[in-house]
Amino acid sequence: MEDKFIAKPRGKGVYILPNLMTTASLFAGFLGLTLAVDGRFGLAAVAVFVSFVLDGLDGKIARLTKTTSEFGVQLDSLADLVAFGVSPSLLLYLWKLQEYGRLGLAAAFLFTACAALRLARFNIQTKTSGKLLFTGLPTPAAGCTVAALVLFEQNLPGEAGAVLGPVGLVLAYGLSFLMVSRVRYFSFKEYGWLRAHALSALVAAVLLFVVVASQPTLLLFPLLGAYVLSGPIYTFLVLPRRRPGLFGEGRGESRDEPEESSGTS
Numbered sequence: 001m002e003d004k005f006i007a008k009p010r011g012k013g014v015y016i017l018p019n020l021m022t023t024a025s026l027f028a029g030f031l032g033l034t035l036a037v038d039g040r041f042g043l044a045a046v047a048v049f050v051s052f053v054l055d056g057l058d059g060k061i062a063r064l065t066k067t068t069s070e071f072g073v074q075l076d077s078l079a080d081l082v083a084f085g086v087s088p089s090l091l092l093y094l095w096k097l098q099e100y101g102r103l104g105l106a107a108a109f110l111f112t113a114c115a116a117l118r119l120a121r122f123n124i125q126t127k128t129s130g131k132l133l134f135t136g137l138p139t140p141a142a143g144c145t146v147a148a149l150v151l152f153e154q155n156l157p158g159e160a161g162a163v164l165g166p167v168g169l170v171l172a173y174g175l176s177f178l179m180v181s182r183v184r185y186f187s188f189k190e191y192g193w194l195r196a197h198a199l200s201a202l203v204a205a206v207l208l209f210v211v212v213a214s215q216p217t218l219l220l221f222p223l224l225g226a227y228v229l230s231g232p233i234y235t236f237l238v239l240p241r242r243r244p245g246l247f248g249e250g251r252g253e254s255r256d257e258p259e260e261s262s263g264t265s
Helices: 012-037 041-064 070-095 102-125 139-155 160-179 192-196 198-214 216-242
Strands: 133-135 184-186
Touching: 012 041, 012 070, 041 070, 041 139, 070 102, 070 139, 070 160, 102 139, 102 160, 139 160, 139 216, 160 216, 184 216, 198 216
Parallel strands: none
Antiparallel strands: 133 184
C-alpha cells in the first residue's frame, strides 16, 4: 500500500521539452544569420522575434513541468548569445553599418561582446537576484530592438530611410553599453499587481496585442524604444527620489533594490 504514495521519477521526455524549445530558438537565430547573409533583412529580423517567442516558451515550460536544470540554464544562455547577440549584430552590420567601415565593424562586434558579458553576469547572479528588476538591458530586448528597427524601414519613404544608418550606429553603441550597465529595467516577473488586477491586466494585454498586431512593423520599434529609454529614466530620475542613498558612496546597490530575475537574460 505504501508504494502508491511513493513519487515516481519524471520521465526523461519531460526534461527534453524545455531544451527542445531552447534548441528551436537557437535554430531560429541561426536561420536569421543565414537570411542576413543572403540580404533578406526583413526575414532575418522576423527570425529574431521567433527566437524571442521560443525563448520565452522554454522557461515557461520548464517552470510548469518543474524540469529546470543547470544544463538548461547554460544551454539557454548559449542560444541567447546566438539569437540575440550574434544574429542581430550581423544583421545590423550587413544592413547599414558596413558603410561606416571600421567604425561600423567595431559597433557590431561591441554589441556581440556586450551581449556575451551580459549573459555571463546574469548566470553568476541568477541565484541571488530578485524578481522585480533587471540590472542592465536584457539581451532579448536589445536584439529585438535591432530587429524592430530593420522592420521599421518599411514604413519610411526612400529619402527618410537614409537616416537609419546613423540611427543604427548610435543604437548599436547605446544598446551595447546599456546591456553591461547598472541601469535598472522592469522584468515583468512580479505577479503581485497582476493577480490583484487580473481582469484589467488581461484587457490591457489583449488591447496591446491587437494594436501591435495591426501594424507590427510600425509599432514594434517605438514600443521597444520606450522600454529601452525607461531604464535610464527610472534609474536616474525616479530611483534617486525614492532611494536618496542608492548611488551614494559606501552603500551597496543590492541592499536597496533587487537585481535580476531568473527568467530572462
